[in-house]
Amino acid sequence: MSAKFHQPYQPLLLRILHALIGLFTIGAIITAFWTYDVFDGRWGTISLPKFTEIEGIHGTFGVWTLLIFPLFAIYAFHRGQRRLIQPDSFKNLTKFGEPMWWYSLHRLVNTLSILAVTFAVCSGKMMDEKWLPQGELNHSWYYAHLISWLILVICLALHVLMSIKVGSVPLILSMINLRFRSKDSPGLWQENFYSWRSNFNMVIVKQWLSSLSLLKVIEIFVFIAIISALVASVIKEIS
Template sequence: MPSSAPYQPLLLKILHAVSGILAIAAMITGFLVYNTFDGRFGKLPIPSVDSIIDVHGTFAVFFFVIFPVFALYSFHAGNKRLLQKDSFQKLTEINKPIWWVSLQRIANTLMLISGALAVLSGRMMKEEWLPTGQLNHTWYYLHLTAWVVIVCCLAIHILMSSKVGGLQLLISIFSGKIRPEDSPQKWSTRLRNWFSNSSVNFAGGINHSLHNNLPLTVAEIIVLVGIVAALILPLVISN
């Protein structure tokens, strides 16, 4: 592995791989659901799959399980890859490296927000809506919107990763190299320390975040509220 190649923490690689696979599977099957039962905005001439809603729902459930963990990791340990205080300002520096990095950070953050919208709107939908031709529900339109945004942001994420990191980033993603402090045996200790520090410095951490990166703090709140709403709303609201 080249010495100049960036290092990807093992937990990040695992969460990134699992959530990425589940998200892509949910997106593909989600399109097949749309293609089978809707198609108003264009469709592909491919065979319909009657059980595709169940398949899509299965991938969506597994994604919903891993998404909160990935989101929390991203907003904290991986916050350098997300929206920064000056990210939108840096978009004026076209064709400079910071422009590519800033665009990727914005896309990554928007993808997390859209992921929260996707799980919330998906949880609020009813399985019988599409098979019976009920295509005008607000939650369904929100689900379609989230799908479009995630696809666009994923494309930007992949393109910008290739532009910014190139071959070295690809090598680091698939590398089996693990630093001693990144060993799975130390995850429980690091997790306890993280929770301990978080509880002690909770107020100070919020104050620090609000002053140093308010946009990212707002994005995290939106995502966490979306996840909690996805857990609670289907239990208290009947569509």
């Protein structure tokens, strides 16, 4: 008799944003290594085909990641904040091997993954697309982008491993399940957005800022970095 797994429910919007950011990020990671292999290769190479257009493809994945990431970050820091670092996370990390230790580690990895994507898109947008084709490999932002690639690969691997450890097969399947509840219907998204916008005011912002937590500080940092990357992107397009 086949085993039955209780599959947790994941909000539809989370599944869509998670799938998009995952797809574009993985595409950026793969094309980033190919770009390095073609134009650099100082720390090792696997001799991939000399496809010089790969840098443009990598840039396209980077742009789409930057466009989707703010929406994903907003969801993650608010509707999905229980999946991120909590006030008692570091305390729970001292309880090695216990279930709460694994859950806290999972939340920490999720938070670090968001920071890793932030670092990657920001450092990428600070680069000039002419550097690598012209053999200019010693720019600080290029080194930062290389480091961000390594950090992102590690965080992605840890994110997958921790998801398997904490939620096993049911958690993985819940992220690709196509079914959704009536309250998650896309037909309600516009109404929910208008309701949120009508209730949003500076009083709410002041109340939110009145009690800063580590997660709120991280959120502020992430959005300042995202805005900086978007501004840098616009400036490069204009100039």
